[in-house]
Amino acid sequence: MHQPSLFESFLLGGFECSNHRRSDGRRLDMLDVTGHVEWASQDYALLQQFGINSVRDGLRWHLIESATGQYDWSSFLPILKAAERQGTQVIWDLCHYGWPDHIDIWRPQFVEHFARYAASVAQLVKDESDAVPYYSPLNEISFWSWAGGDEAYFNPMARGRGFELKHQLIRATIAAMDAIREVEPRARFVQVDPAIHVIASNDRPGPVRDAENFRLSQFQAWDMLCGELWPGLGGAPQYLDIVGVNYYSDNQWYLNGPVIERGSPDYRPLRGILSEIYHRYKRPLMVAETGAEGDLRGDWLRYVGEQVWLAMQHGVPVEGICLYPIVDYPGWTDERHCPVGLFGFPDANGQRPIHKGLADELKTQQARFDPSAEPAVLTNLGHE
Template sequence: MTRLFRSFFQGGFECSTHRRADGVRLDLIASSGHDDLVLDDYLQLSSRGIFTVRDGVRWHLIERSPGEYDWSSFVPMLRAAHAAGVQVIWDLCHYGYPDHVDIWSEDFVDAFGSFAREAAIVALQENDPAPLFCPINEISYWAWAGAQTGRINPVTFERGAELKRQLVRASIAAIRAIRSVAPDARFIVAEPLINVVSGSCEQEHVDRAEEYRQSQFEVHDMLTGERDPQLGGRPEFLDIVGVNFYPDNQWYLGGSTIPLGHHAYRPLHEMLHEVYRRYRRPLLISETGAEGRVKHYWLSQICEEVRLAIDDGLPVQGICLYPIVDYHGWDNHRICQVGLLSLPDEAGTRRSCELLDRELRRQQLAISRTRTSDLFIEEQRA
C-alpha cells in the first residue's frame, strides 16, 4: 500500500466561505484566527504528531475580478506549511465562490478550472511538487443546502440535482486543469457518508429511504462516468475517496437522528466496506468530530471502527479531526467547541482540549499497532 499522507491522524481547519441566505459572507479561516495564526497552528499540530491537514484556498479573496488573481491570502499559508513540515490537502472551493461568477453558467465551470490551474502553479512555485487537492467539498451537501433548501448560496429551491451536476462538471474541469501543470497531484472527493432508515413497514417508505441512502454515491458515480456520462466523468477522476462522518449522519427518513448504539445504527466499518466494494480506491475519513465533552469519546469510537476496517484489509489511509479548531457557528456566531484547539484569546493564544488531546495520543499509539501502520513503516524503510 502506498502511503499518501505524512500522518495517519490529520487536522482540518473549517474554511467555509459561502454566503448565507441573508447575503452575509462567511470566512471561517478569518473568524477563527487561522489566517493570522497559520504558522503557529501548523506547529501546534506537528508537535502532536499531526503532519497532514486540510485547509482552504479562499477563491472569493483571490479572484475579486474576472481572471485577475491576488495570491496574498494563499502564499503565506503555503510558506507556513513548508516551514512547519506540514502536508496540506487544499480545498479549492468550500461552498464559496466570487460574487462575479454565475454558478449556473458554463462560465462557472471554466472560471473554476482556470482558478484551480493557477492555484496549482502557485503551489508548485512554493516547493510543493505533488500537491493534494479537494476540488469542491461536499458536493452533495452543497446541492441540498444551496439549491434544494435555499440555506446557503446560490439560495435556490428544488434545483439540487441540477447544482450537483454543475459542481461535478466544475470538479472535472479543475482536475483536468491541475493535471495539465501538476501531473503528480492527487485528489480527494469528500462526501458525506450517511445511513437513512425507513422506520416503517410500508414498502414504499422503505424504498424511498433506500433511494435517499443510495444518493450518497451519485457524485462518485458521476465522476467515474458510471452515471450521467455526458458530464465527462471517467474512472481516473475518482482518486482518493474521502468520507465525512459525524454523529448526525444516520437518521430515519423524515424523522430523528439515530443515536450511536441504537439497533438501527449502522457500524462505520460496515459502511466503509460498502464504499470500498463499490470503488476500490484508497479511503480517508476526511472529516469527523463531535461537540463538547463527548468529542474525545466520539474519536475513540471512530478509531475503534477504523481499526476494524483496517484489520479487514481496507486501505483506510487516515482520520481527519474536523474542525481541529473551535469556530463560530454559521448562523448564530456561537462558539462551537469542537476542536483540539480553542479560538484565540486576546493575546492570540489557543488552549488545547485536554480530554481530546489525551485521547488523540492514546489513539495514535493504538493505530501504530495496526496492519496499515506496519506497511507504512516498511515503505519508509525501503
C-alpha cells in the first residue's frame, strides 16, 4: 500500500479563495467575506487542534498587482507569516479565477504578466520560509475554460471560446512553473481539475459517443500540460507534477440529464475514477477538493475516505484529502449561507462554531490515515 509523504497531514483544509468577477461584473473575495483574512492565524491554529497541519490557501492577484509590474504584498504577507508562525504547510493558489483588471486575459501579455507575478511570489515565499513550497498555479483550468469561455458564467464572460481560453491558461501555467523553478527548484505543483463521469441515460437512449467524449474532456488540461495533446503549447512531462482531483456529489451525471445519485447502479465508485487517472498519468494524486452541505457532510467524508483507502490498497498513490471549503461561505451568485465547512463564520473574536457531524467523521478518518496523530489531538475532535 502507498505510504503518503508529501504533506504534513493526510487530511487537509481548503480555504475558499475565489476572487473572480461574476457575470454582473461584481468581483468576489471569498478570503475576506469568510473572515479568513482577519483570522488566518487563529484558523490555522484551530485546524491543528483537529490534526490538520496542511492546507490549501490563496493569493489575490488583483490586489497584489493593481498596476503593471508593481506588487503590493500587504494582502498576502500577513497570511504567509501566519502560516509560518503556526507551522502550517500551505499549497498556495496563485490565481483562483481572478486577475487584475488592467490585464487582458486573451493577449500574449497575460502569460508574461502571470509568469513575472509567479516568480515574485516564489521569491517572497522563499525569503519567508525554508520549507519546500507548494503551488497551484491556475485553479481548475477545465472548469474555468467552460464557465468563463463557453458559458459566460464568470470572467472573462465569453461564449464559444472555451478551448481558446484553455490554451491560454495552459501557456500561463507552463510559463509560471518555469519562472518559479528559476527561483526555487524544489517547488512542487498541484494541477487541480474536477474528476467527472458522464454517461448516456438508460431510460432515454442518447448518444453514447457524445457522453464518452464529454467524460474524456476532463483529461484535456492535464494532457496538454504533459505534452500529450497540443504539444505546440509547450507541454512536457515535467509540467505535470501532482494531480489534484476535485470531487463532489454532483460530479457524475447523465448527458443532458440529471445527476447520477450515489445509490444508482450507474454511479461509478470514486476508487475507479482515481485508479483511471493514476494509470493514465503515473503521478501522485490528491483529492484537492471535496465536501457536502448540511448534515450530509460527515456521510460524504466517510464515503470519500473509504474510496480513497480502497484505491490506496490497490496501489494508487493518493497523498491527501482536502476538505473544501473548510469554513462556511456565502454563495457566489446569491450570497446564501452555504453550510459546508468543519467551521462556521467567525464571531467578533474570531471564534468559529464546529460542525459536530463532520468533526466526528474526521476523527474516524484521522485514525485511519494519520495513525501517528497525537491522542490528545484526536480527543478534541467532535466537540462543539
